[in-house]
Amino acid sequence: MAHIKGEKICVDYPIFNAPHRSLKKNLLRVATGGRISRETGKGVTVRALDGIDLDIREGDRVGLTGHNGSGKSTLLRVLAGVYEPTEGFLDVQGRVASLLDISIGMDFEASGLENIFLRGLLLGLSKTEIEKKLEEITSFSELGEYIEMPVRTYSSGMVMRLAFSIATSIEADILLMDEWLSVGDADFVKKAEDRMRSLVYRTPILVMASHSKEILQDVCTRVIRLEGGKIDCSSQN
Numbered sequence: 001m002a003h004i005k006g007e008k009i010c011v012d013y014p015i016f017n018a019p020h021r022s023l024k025k026n027l028l029r030v031a032t033g034g035r036i037s038r039e040t041g042k043g044v045t046v047r048a049l050d051g052i053d054l055d056i057r058e059g060d061r062v063g064l065t066g067h068n069g070s071g072k073s074t075l076l077r078v079l080a081g082v083y084e085p086t087e088g089f090l091d092v093q094g095r096v097a098s099l100l101d102i103s104i105g106m107d108f109e110a111s112g113l114e115n116i117f118l119r120g121l122l123l124g125l126s127k128t129e130i131e132k133k134l135e136e137i138t139s140f141s142e143l144g145e146y147i148e149m150p151v152r153t154y155s156s157g158m159v160m161r162l163a164f165s166i167a168t169s170i171e172a173d174i175l176l177m178d179e180w181l182s183v184g185d186a187d188f189v190k191k192a193e194d195r196m197r198s199l200v201y202r203t204p205i206l207v208m209a210s211h212s213k214e215i216l217q218d219v220c221t222r223v224i225r226l227e228g229g230k231i232d233c234s235s236q237n
């Protein structure tokens with residue numbers, strides 16, 4: 001069974017070359033960002049996550065919301081295994097698909113077809129799995145003969161179509177997203193929306209950050225609000 005369990009997760013970012021002198025207190029009283037600390041001997045750090053407890057099970061579609069700098073992307077990266085918690089415990093059971101930056105790792109000198117393999121491998125698919133999906137991904141992208149051309153010859157919208165078609169072809173137990181994905185021109189957007197929904201509803205667990213109340217209400221079964229790296233318990237539903 002897919003499952004995410006976290007206890008008192010903290011993430012500190014060390015800041016190199018940061019000024020050691022604090023600005024006046026009234027300037028520091030801001031509504032955004034993690035807590036900046038200047039401990040002697042430790043240098044300057046930003047505590048982006050501060051004691052996060054999580055218990056996410058199959059069937060949960062969890063929305064992460066909160067101000068800029070409240071820790072949403074950091075939490076997604078911790079769940080994706082990009083960052084290790086500085087403190088606390090995290091157990092992620094299941095195959096994780098991270099759609100945090102769908103065009104990362106794209107080789108612009110390689111063809112669309114070659115990029116399907118490259119991206120597929122990065123997403124954790126085997127070569128055989130990618131071969132099985134090749135036809136479907138190519139046809140969904142509607143890139144026609146361009147699929148055999150180097151990606152550097154694509155427009156930015158064409159690159160996103162390709163990246164989106166690959167990213168949404170995966171099968172995973174846990175899906176991580178930074179905002180609802182929507183790409184392409186008016187015609188493509190409609191079918192991209194259907195494809196996103198199909199992916200989200202067939203994946204046992206979704207964790208998605210979003211600033212859109214409508215998307216969170218529409219897609220998620222519960223919402224976690226982060227505030228300065230902590231869970232705002234009063235806002236959970």
Ligand SMILES: Nc1ncnc2c1ncn2[C@@H]1O[C@H](COP(=O)(O)OP(=O)(O)OP(=O)(O)O)[C@@H](O)[C@H]1O
Nearest residue numbers: 013033034046048067068069070071072073074075
């Ligand atoms: N690479 C980094 N180095 C240092 N500090 C960082 C880094 N990435 C994020 N932070 C800090 O961590 C805190 C949380 O940032 P994070 O990107 O997780 O917030 P967010 O909720 O995703 O924000 P947004 O809504 O703007 O995307 C902020 O205070 C930010 O300044």
